[in-house]
Amino acid sequence: MSPRPAVRPGGRSxxxxxxxxxxxxELEAEAGRDALTVPLVAARAGVxxxxxxxxxxxxxxxxxxxxxxxxxxxxxxxxxxxVREDIEHWAVDFLEEMxxxxxxxxxxxxxxxxxxxxxxxxxxxxxxxxxxxILGRAExxxxxxxxxxxxxxxxxxxxxxxxxxxxxxxxxxxxxDLVTAVFYRFLPLP
Numbered sequence: 001m002s003p004r005p006a007v008r009p010g011g012r013s014x015x016x017x018x019x020x021x022x023x024x025x026e027l028e029a030e031a032g033r034d035a036l037t038v039p040l041v042a043a044r045a046g047v048x049x050x051x052x053x054x055x056x057x058x059x060x061x062x063x064x065x066x067x068x069x070x071x072x073x074x075x076x077x078x079x080x081x082x083v084r085e086d087i088e089h090w091a092v093d094f095l096e097e098m099x100x101x102x103x104x105x106x107x108x109x110x111x112x113x114x115x116x117x118x119x120x121x122x123x124x125x126x127x128x129x130x131x132x133x134i135l136g137r138a139e140x141x142x143x144x145x146x147x148x149x150x151x152x153x154x155x156x157x158x159x160x161x162x163x164x165x166x167x168x169x170x171x172x173x174x175x176x177d178l179v180t181a182v183f184y185r186f187l188p189l190p
Contacts, residue, residue, distance in 0.1 A: 017065075019045040020052060024066045038062070057115075064113020067106040068122050071098075077130050083138035083145040084183055090130060091155050091175035099163045099170045107163065127156050146186045154182045 023044035027036055038059050042049040056062040077090040097103050110119040131151050138145040146154075155178045162170060 016047055016051060016055070020047065020062065021066050021069060024062065061113040061115070063109045064111070064119050067109035067113070068119050070106050071110060071123050072126055073130055076133050079137060083134060083143045084179070086134045086137065087131070087151065087155070088176055088179045090134060091159070091179050092172045094127065095159050095170055095175040096172065098159070104163060128152065144187055146182050150182060150186050155179060
């Protein structure tokens with residue numbers, strides 16, 4: 001079981017998380033991932049190793065937590081004026097980012113440091129939140145759109161499967177084809 005306690009949104013806990021995450025990113029950039037140790041991260045972050053062990057349990061869980069934060073979208077999905085264009089644009093961006101070497105590394109770290117499944121849940125929630133924004137816009141424009149679960153099951157899930165189990169970058173056309181199939185299969189013809 002993970003020793004992670006509930007985290008308050010502010011205060012010392014937030015400052016510790018921020019400094020430890022920054023230390024991991026800095027040290028990884030300077031010395032490489034294989035050089036990372038809990039004592040090295042703790043020294044850079046200005047905390048004791050026991051603080052890291054109490055909060056994250058071990059180095060892998062810490063790396064998983066950092067990876068999940070790196071996978072968090074930095075902005076809302078583009079608004080191109082139609083649900084189809086918005087979903088397609090988002091899917092292409094998602095595929096490009098997640099299938100990049102850095103994206104694949106973050107996904108591996110997030111899943112490897114995930115003893116209770118919470119990292120996977122957080123990553124899934126990021127994709128769902130982005131799609132919900134697009135679907136909310138579609139609803140306000142009174143557009144017919146595929147259901148959230150349909151988009152997750154038929155666009156996000158196949159992309160993630162290929163990202164996890166097939167090496168190399170993937171073509172944007174793959175994401176476009178998945179979106180086209182969803183719109184053709186799950187929406188009424190005009």
